[in-house]
């Protein structure tokens with residue numbers, strides 16, 4: 001125990017040691033998981049509200065742990081970020097997703113775009129462009145069918161360098177989407193400098209869209225602003241028909257959320273796409 005001042009004792013040192021032993025064990029098994037390729041990618045559809053069909057899917061990684069079962073990103077992405085292992089994982093996800101999207105493309109399921117999340121660590125490493133080029137070349141996927149999802153804070157880490165990188169990606173035809181929009185704290189004046197195609201409104205504004213006039217006002221303002229900047233808008237976390245109708249009324253371009261589908265394994269997504277093709 002440690003004396004924290006006054007009569008407050010904080011018993012945190014032994015807890016911290018336990019945490020770090022656990023952390024080390026997790027880090028070791030995370031390293032092994034990369035070699036053993038224990039990651040699986042699930043796909044969550046986005047529905048285009050103009051065409052009323054799935055035109056895009058987001059790739060979301062899970063870890064098929066040998067003893068703990070299927071682990072969600074929140075159980076391992078933070079540690080992967082901290083240790084830098086996220087770069088290797090992110091590369092596996094990118095490659096898998098592009099290979100998968102190329103199969104959908106070849107199966108005549110329509111042009112289905114795949115969105116892949118990029119982490120700040122991957123940007124800091126400075127080899128994103130090389131990796132994207134290599135993956136597009138080895139999979140044969142048209143660049144237009146790959147979208148990368150990034151956050152404001154990631155771009156702001158090294159603004160000029162990252163803007164140049166995003167421009168280079170866009171020159172190749174890759175789509176760029178700004179994820180979790182509304183939760184960052186960068187000035188709106190930066191937004192017009194970001195070379196992006198799409199804004200994704202964060203789920204936190206959507207969850208109570210039908211009960212909170214404030215959230216509705218913010219959502220409407222984001223959609224209008226995005227459209228005046230010639231950006232498309234996706235709303236994430238759409239769970240009810242009422243959310244859908246409100247967003248449709250506001251002119252939102254696409255929606256993603258449990259209302260359409262949870263993130264599903266590849267085989268299940270294929271069924272969704274085939275059903276829609278027949279419809």
Ligand code: C2E
Pocket residue numbers: 044059060061072073074077086090093117118119179180236237238239256257258259263
């Ligand atoms: P995100 O990029 O904001 O992804 C959306 C998350 O919201 C996903 O959680 C998805 O399952 C969840 N979601 C989608 N629709 C709904 C809904 O209607 N209601 C609710 N309550 N949740 C919904 P998931 O799959 O657990 O991923 C969490 C986060 O982990 C992602 O947030 C993303 O930041 C990160 N992540 C996932 N895969 C990758 C990856 O391959 N690379 C990197 N760097 N990060 C990833």
Ligand code: CA
Pocket residue numbers: 058117149179
């Ligand atoms: Ca995302």
Ligand code: CA
Pocket residue numbers: 179180200202236
């Ligand atoms: Ca998001």
Ligand code: CA
Pocket residue numbers: 180202203204236
């Ligand atoms: Ca979010």
